[in-house]
Amino acid sequence: xxxxxxxxxxxxxKSGTSVKIECRSLDFQATTMFWYRQFPxxxxxxxxxxxxxxxxxxxxGVEKDKFLINHASLTLSTLTVTSAHPEDSSFYICSAxxxxxxxxxxxxxxxxxxxxxxx
Amino acid sequence: xxxxxxxxxxxxxxxxETVTLSCTYDTSESxxxxxxxxxxPSRQMILVIRQEAYKQQNATxxxxxxxxxxxxKSFSLKISDSQLGxxxxxxxxxxxxxxxxxxxxxxxxxxxxxxx
Numbered sequence: 622x623x624x625x626x627x628x629x630x631x632x633x634x635k636s637g638t639s640v641k642i643e644c645r646s647l648d649f650q651a652t653t654m655f656w657y658r659q660f661p662x663x664x665x666x667x668x669x670x671x672x673x674x675x676x677x678x679x680x681x682g683v684e685k686d687k688f689l690i691n692h693a694s695l696t697l698s699t700l701t702v703t704s705a706h707p708e709d710s711s712f713y714i715c716s717a718x719x720x721x722x723x724x725x726x727x728x729x730x731x732x733x734x735x736x737x738x739x740x
Numbered sequence: 741x742x743x744x745x746x747x748x749x750x751x752x753x754x755x756x757e758t759v760t761l762s763c764t765y766d767t768s769e770s771x772x773x774x775x776x777x778x779x780x781p782s783r784q785m786i787l788v789i790r791q792e793a794y795k796q797q798n799a800t801x802x803x804x805x806x807x808x809x810x811x812x813k814s815f816s817l818k819i820s821d822s823q824l825g826x827x828x829x830x831x832x833x834x835x836x837x838x839x840x841x842x843x844x845x846x847x848x849x850x851x852x853x854x855x856x
Contacts, residue, residue, distance in 0.1 A: 659783075665785075
């Protein structure tokens with residue numbers, strides 16, 4: 622149990638286009654999902670916290686108009702990189718936290734990540 | 741604000757040996773959780789071990805154990821009988837207790853290489 626998927630796993634796009642990344646909790650309901658960005662050999666940097674049915678909370682320095690986050694259901698959150706540029710190229714990881722139930726509510730479960738390359 | 745510090749950017753060990761990764765943190769919270777995550781070359785984040793701050797007993801998971809020193813705000817990870825599959829980047833992480841929307845705060849990571 623506690624599986625989180627991300628789609629796509631790898632995407633290449635042209636500069637100026639938008640890219641949508643999906644994060645799904647497959648076997649549990651995630652009241653909260655988190656989006657991270659990771660550069661090679663560096664740590665995970667929290668971009669935003671997403672709660673189902675409400676607006677995402679963005680970390681300082683993250684452009685909310687550029688990185689649109691939607692958490693429309695308890696099993697799906699999406700990150701849309703709008704008007705992508707080469708500097709947006711990175712590895713994006715989502716995680717989901719269980720609200721309640723048999724799984725430990727204080728754990729986060731991570732997706733496998735999405736590698737974005739903007740040409 | 742909470743901070744997590746991993747002072748060893750890289751470490752190496754031979755198979756079957758024991759290695760200890762260091763982590764210190766700073767917080768004014770009294771109740772919180774600490775984690776060690778492993779990120780192998782596949783880049784999938786894998787939970788290695790977790791510790792609740794209110795528990796005095798150090799957590800263990802098979803070959804992995806922690807030395808949790810709450811007063812010193814130290815949380816080191818010991819890997820016994822190291823295996824080639826342990827090669828990965830290891831992150832120490834902190835999370836406040838209670839709030840559902842509380843995110844993990846990660847250290848910068850330690851790259852561990854296990855050689856034969």
